Amino acid sequence: MATGTSEAEKIPETRAANEVTPHSDYFSANHEANIRSEGESVDYDSKSVNSVGSDQEAQQALEVVFNDDAIYRRKSSLVPSVAPRPENSRRKTQCFVHSLLEKHDGSPMKDASYEGLAQERKIDKDAEGQPEASHHSRLLTKKQISDMAFGIRELSKKLAQIRIKLHVHNVFILAKAHDETLLAHTRETTEWLLTKDGHYRVYVEHTLEHNKIFDAEGLLRKNPAFKRRLKFWTNKLCAEKPQTFDIVLALGGDGTVLYASWLFQRVVPPVLAFSLGSLGFLTKFDYELYPETLSRAFQEGITVSLRLRFEATVMRSQNNKNTTRDLVEELIGEESEDNHTHKPDGTHNILNEVVVDRGPNPTMSSIELFGDDEHFTTVQADGVCVSTPTGSTAYNLAAGGSLCHPDNPVILVTAICAHTLSFRPIILPDTIVLRAGVPYDARTSSWASFDGKERVELRPGDYVTISASRFPFPSVLPLDRRSKDWIDSISRTLQWNSRQRQKSFKEWST
Incomplete structure (x- = not known):
């Protein structure tokens, strides 16, 4: 088996019994848009990694032949596997900016593990009779949401370079x-x-x-x-x-x-x-x-x-007068598959944050917080702020949350005046579907707002589902300072880490 001694090696052309051909990317133009690349594109189609299943050749799983014309990549990327890797199938989104670039990379997965099959389950209640339910991110499976979020991030990186x-x-x-x-x-x-x-x-x-x-x-x-x-x-x-x-x-x-x-x-x-x-x-x-x-x-x-946006849907309980019902059981328990417990009542795509708070009530809110199929915690506070990376400098910052660069693929969850000192802000991946609901035995209702608009009351049993939206927000950047634009903005507007410089020592001399 040929090996190298340097940290960066040429990508090898490998041959074995089963050959996996990686996908290829291409650009397409739409909406009368012409795309001019500012850098050279790289062709990755010259590599393939394969394995040999023979026990006698276990020590030499790869036959490596260097290709003089290949590009360079670190050795850590050359990971042998015992079986061909499953190909991905990513669904195209319907955003205007997405129409500028299209990606085709493989066919649907043929085999999947138990965990993979579990990811094909829809996270939230189905929207029966809703005419445009196919556009809602909350009704995608776990795998579909992951593919969609990954596709948006990949597209964003490409758009930033052209x-x-x-x-x-x-x-x-x-x-x-x-x-x-x-x-x-x-x-x-x-x-x-x-x-x-x-x-x-x-x-x-x-x-x-x-x-x-x-x-x-x-x-x-x-x-x-x-x-x-x-x-x-x-x-x-x-x-x-x-x-x-x-x-x-x-x-x-x-x-x-x-x-x-x-x-x-x-x-x-x-x-x-x-x-x-x-x-x-x-x-x-x-x-x-x-x-x-x-x-x-x-x-x-x-x-x-x-810029990543969130899709937030208000889900109304069909029978919120029954205080013996359990919201946790309906969302993640045995009753979670019952689509008749809740119905959708309005969907919003937001750029900054979704806030669920106590509204005009004089007492704190009680809010159940879920992530996918897990009950995270019961929030007892004035409210909870679920923010996009773009909204990290808005209400999230005022509530004590972290500053977050808009390119980060995350969801920021920050409690508003929590009733416990241990409730610290948490950062979650953008592939999670969050749900914030009012338990049936709550003393008061809560109120939800979306980018400070469309304020609605959440009665006991109602909840809001929050997931990454398939319709991001395209913001035009200055051509001259696009790489440092965000740092400039927080330095200019927040005076971030602005202080008088520490003086140097002046050595005493005789």
Whole structure:
């Protein structure tokens, strides 16, 4: 058996009785998008690892032949196995950004262990009669959620290394319709876009059609040709035809970006956010430079960062007046397969956090917390905050949770004013389906909110299911400082680890 002495070795071409051919990746373009790679792609199809089952050859399980044209990889990656590895089958998601890149890697698994078969069980209650149940992440199996989350992370890494050039025709402008300053900025940006290119169609909120500050009539009198290209969007248009828009321009603060996430509950166009608020974790661009920023983005292309979103569904108990029932038994016990105990009552895709709290009640909440098929704990506190990595700098931080880089594949769970000092914040993988429910014998109800909106009451027996969403949020990054953007944001907005530098010793000399 040929071996090497250096830490990095050339990938060997191996031959044995059973040969496993790895998958290959390719890029595809959609939505009239042209993708230009900034680095060289690497072909991994020249490797295969195999094993020989003979007892006499147990000491020499691999025959290694070095390929002079192969790339380099560490020796630890050359792990022999006693059987061919099962191939993966990953389902494509339906996000607009996902349509830019597609991945095909193998066929469905033919054999699976007991643990693997258990992962094919749906974690949450089935949604009988729900017309769009196939889009809900909570109804995926454990394996499907893992594949989906892995696919989104892999896609995000690829998108961070390439520049996407879009043929922009429809520009969506989002700003606070009641802020006088932002209305003036909206009018200024709209007029610049309409004047810049005769092919641009600009969509502004329908409430601005007769707004005196925006003065749509005055804009059309100035140039009647603008009439066919100045459009007005509604919430219904955003929900039903999100593919209409090529890019979203958010004028405001982080709240405006969250509002964009609320408007586009599924497919989200790339969001380019101009900083006009107070903090600005999510707003990456200076509004004063908007002509230069937009010209460069439309001509040279954009780089997109995919932000993980959560899908949260309110599940109502069918008989919450029976206090003898047990929520733990219904969710993970023998009654867990009974789909008639609960019914869905609204689903939300959120960018920051899901909060279950005591609401207007004067006493603390009692909340049962589940992860997949396990009962984690009973939370006795003012509430619990389940945050995305993006939302780690929001309510999660105020409640004492950890700062988390948005590229981390995690779910952050932080208690709000817990009734015990030992309830520390916990970080869980994003492949878990969490459920936070109000037990049947709870003294009071609780309240759930989603990115600070859609606040609903959770009565005894109700719960909220939280899982990684298959519709991430594409945020446009500055081309010049994309690699250090997050560190810059927490240093700028939180004064992270800002202190006077320690003075050096001055040696005494005679």
